[in-house]
Amino acid sequence: xxxxxxxxxxxxxxxxxxxxxxxxxxxxxxxxxxxxxxxxxxxxxxxxxxxxxxxxxxxxxxxxxxxxxxxxxxxxxxxxxxxxxxxxxxxxxxxxxxxxxxxxxxxxxxxxxxxxxxxxxxxxxxxxxxxxxxxxxxxxxxxxxxxxxxxxxxxxxxxxxxxxxxxxxxxxxxxxxxxxxxxxxxx
Numbered sequence: 001x002x003x004x005x006x007x008x009x010x011x012x013x014x015x016x017x018x019x020x021x022x023x024x025x026x027x028x029x030x031x032x033x034x035x036x037x038x039x040x041x042x043x044x045x046x047x048x049x050x051x052x053x054x055x056x057x058x059x060x061x062x063x064x065x066x067x068x069x070x071x072x073x074x075x076x077x078x079x080x081x082x083x084x085x086x087x088x089x090x091x092x093x094x095x096x097x098x099x100x101x102x103x104x105x106x107x108x109x110x111x112x113x114x115x116x117x118x119x120x121x122x123x124x125x126x127x128x129x130x131x132x133x134x135x136x137x138x139x140x141x142x143x144x145x146x147x148x149x150x151x152x153x154x155x156x157x158x159x160x161x162x163x164x165x166x167x168x169x170x171x172x173x174x175x176x177x178x179x180x181x182x183x184x185x186x187x
Contacts, residue, residue: 024167026042026167026170026171026174027042027043027174028040028041028174028178029041029042029043029045030045031184032047032064032066033183033184034063034064036063036083036149036181037063037064037081037179037180037181038178038179038180038181038182038183038184039156039175039178039179039180040174040175040178041066041175042171042174042175044068044069044070044171045066045067045068045069045079045171045175046066046069047064047065047066048064048065048066048067050064053065061082061083061084062080062081062082063081063083063154064080064081065078065079065080065081066078066079066080066175067079068168068171070168072161072164072165072168073161073163075160075161077158077159077160077164077168077172078158078159079143079156079157079158079159079172079175080156080157081155082154082155082157083152083153083154083155084152084153085151085152085153086148086151086152086153089151090148090153091122091148092119092120092122092123092146092147092148093122093123093124095124095146095147095148096124096125096127096145096146097125098146099127099144099146099155100114100125100127100144103127103129103131103142103144104129106132106133107132107133108130108132108139109129109130109131110129110130110131111127111128111129112128112129112130112141113126113128114126114127114128115128117145117176117177117179119145119147119179119180119181120147120149120180120181120182122147122148124145124146124147125145126143126144126145126176126177127142127143127145128141128142128143129141129142129144130142130162138161138162139162140159140160140161141159141160141161141162141164142157142158142159143157143158143160143172143173143176144156144158145176145179147179147181149181150181156175156176156179158172158175158176160172
């Protein structure tokens with residue numbers, strides 16, 4: 001539970017201001033691979049380098065973070081990837097369900113949507129909810145996907161304002177739907 005709250009707080013901490021452009025087609029512009037996690041980034045999303053994360057005091061459990069170049073209601077949508085060594089063997093489905101249970105007790109938690117996805121052939125849930133995990137902060141929308149690779153649990157958490165455009169929702173869904181733990185093949 002503490003790890004999930006830490007993840008949510010870290011994502012909230014990374015949200016900042018920015019600008020960008022509007023588009024309707026959402027496609028993979030850049031394939032990201034850091035030797036552990038692979039995913040597709042649509043146009044307008046950038047990788048936050050480890051140096052930036054360290055400057056902001058983000059702990060090592062955050063492997064990588066991504067940020068939209070377009071602000072929404074004064075906040076910049078952000079996606080973080082956290083990891084934890086699992087004390088017992090779990091498959092991705094069990095870890096995904098445990099992740100959902102752990103955030104369901106957050107203050108102001110409201111389930112918006114849940115959809116089945118495949119990560120490396122294992123079924124997980126993309127869990128979309130609103131919550132206000134930090135007193136004094138506004139309620140936010142979270143997109144969360146958790147999966148396991150080599151007995152390490154990974155949680156992908158995107159944070160946005162509560163109200164977002166269909167375009168931003170498609171961008172985040174594209175990223176989440178592309179999550180893998182193997183090096184992408186050249187297209």
